[in-house]
Amino acid sequence: MYWRTIPQRYKMIGQKCKKCGAINFPPKGVCKYCQTSSEFEEIQLSGRGKVHTFVLISAGGAPPEFAEQEKAGGQYPVAIVQLEEGPKVIGQIADVDPKEVKIDMPVKAELRKIYTEEEVIRYGFKFVPG
Amino acid sequence: MAIGISGYSAYIPRLRIKKEDYAKAWGSFSAAGVAEKSVMGFDEDVLTAAAKVSKRALESVPMAPDKVTRFAFASTSPPYFEKLLSGTVLYSVGMPNSAFSSDHTTSTRAGTEAMIAGFEHISANQTGMAVVVAADAPSASMWDSVEHALGAGAAAFVLSADNLVAELEGHASYASEYFGERFRPRGNPYLHDLNVKKYAEGSLITNTTRAANALLKSLNRKPEEYQHVVIQQPDARVPTTVASRLGFTDAQLASSLVSKSLGDLGAASVPVALAAALDVAKVGDQIMVISYGSGAGSDALSFKVVSDRKAPVKVQAEMDRKEYIDYVKYLKIKGAIV
Numbered sequence: 001m002y003w004r005t006i007p008q009r010y011k012m013i014g015q016k017c018k019k020c021g022a023i024n025f026p027p028k029g030v031c032k033y034c035q036t037s038s039e040f041e042e043i044q045l046s047g048r049g050k051v052h053t054f055v056l057i058s059a060g061g062a063p064p065e066f067a068e069q070e071k072a073g074g075q076y077p078v079a080i081v082q083l084e085e086g087p088k089v090i091g092q093i094a095d096v097d098p099k100e101v102k103i104d105m106p107v108k109a110e111l112r113k114i115y116t117e118e119e120v121i122r123y124g125f126k127f128v129p130g
Numbered sequence: 131m132a133i134g135i136s137g138y139s140a141y142i143p144r145l146r147i148k149k150e151d152y153a154k155a156w157g158s159f160s161a162a163g164v165a166e167k168s169v170m171g172f173d174e175d176v177l178t179a180a181a182k183v184s185k186r187a188l189e190s191v192p193m194a195p196d197k198v199t200r201f202a203f204a205s206t207s208p209p210y211f212e213k214l215l216s217g218t219v220l221y222s223v224g225m226p227n228s229a230f231s232s233d234h235t236t237s238t239r240a241g242t243e244a245m246i247a248g249f250e251h252i253s254a255n256q257t258g259m260a261v262v263v264a265a266d267a268p269s270a271s272m273w274d275s276v277e278h279a280l281g282a283g284a285a286a287f288v289l290s291a292d293n294l295v296a297e298l299e300g301h302a303s304y305a306s307e308y309f310g311e312r313f314r315p316r317g318n319p320y321l322h323d324l325n326v327k328k329y330a331e332g333s334l335i336t337n338t339t340r341a342a343n344a345l346l347k348s349l350n351r352k353p354e355e356y357q358h359v360v361i362q363q364p365d366a367r368v369p370t371t372v373a374s375r376l377g378f379t380d381a382q383l384a385s386s387l388v389s390k391s392l393g394d395l396g397a398a399s400v401p402v403a404l405a406a407a408l409d410v411a412k413v414g415d416q417i418m419v420i421s422y423g424s425g426a427g428s429d430a431l432s433f434k435v436v437s438d439r440k441a442p443v444k445v446q447a448e449m450d451r452k453e454y455i456d457y458v459k460y461l462k463i464k465g466a467i468v
Contacts, residue, residue: 097453
């Protein structure tokens, strides 16, 4: 359910595993790293990271909830971002000319509209250069 | 005890459209003195802009966001007509859920309305800390010439009694009944204007001069004692009209005349213009701020700059960061093609 994911989507709240100390983001039921603990402490991630790799989504390539965005704004980049706390996360790169996105480019998470469903605007993080 | 602005910042969306693109599409461009204007991206709205600029303003002060006790949000173009708006921003920025928050949405005066609400809170709670944000991207029908000026931008201020950048010297307001100018009937997403120019100008002049003159009188000040005057900018001509009526000069207006390259920022017009004036003001400078909202009302606020600490991102830098779009892309992003 979208509402349950609001802490991670709106403000990058991650989990620190109480057993192995690894940072999980997005949050998991069982630690992705030690695969034994389900005890976590909530931590605020900085939202900073760098582009690990990326693709450009063009006409016809966007999933239905992003089709309108592609039609209105044109091609958009989707990246795997390596956060400075360690985890890799998928997100769009906003506020950038798609041709300027580069691997290792520093990025920062900020609140954007992701899509609208049942007339409810779903907000969440995207990455912007910086 | 002195209260005032402890930190501030502005955010201008990256996209711009030039007046030439309007002229090409419609044969004319109706926003006096506006050369180009800012446009929000497809995935932005006033709440995402407010979140971004509130965070920036909070990062510019030596106080922590968890000390915020009051949050006020202003915009004439909220994404919902019913639903708390300030909560979305407050939560995503990490301000305390217990901070008293309010939404100010019904006229372009909303930006200063929120500022005065913040200052009233600090007057009553001198250990408190208020964040006030105005973010706006007004919309009108593409067939309506009032649409031509409409831009997008945001500014946020941290108000308190500590670490002041600019001290509040006083404020005054004037409200009255005028109609037909810039209004949105219930259930209509677009603003209307009956375009009775002389009548609207009468409302503008009456409300702004009464608020500003009351403030000047209470401070025993003359317009020439100010280094900067910040006036509501529905286009780039209105502020010069109001300034000259009050006895201010174009030179006093120059530091804050952002509408030339950003257009009409609605409720964020005066807040962004004030940020631009603060960016270049020197310690000791005095700034007169005069807002206007149709319907009608005006707030006047007077500030004295007491520190040379500036915003982390200057308004000029935000204005210089831009990508031009053509009119067709503008229509698509604004959702005008259905």
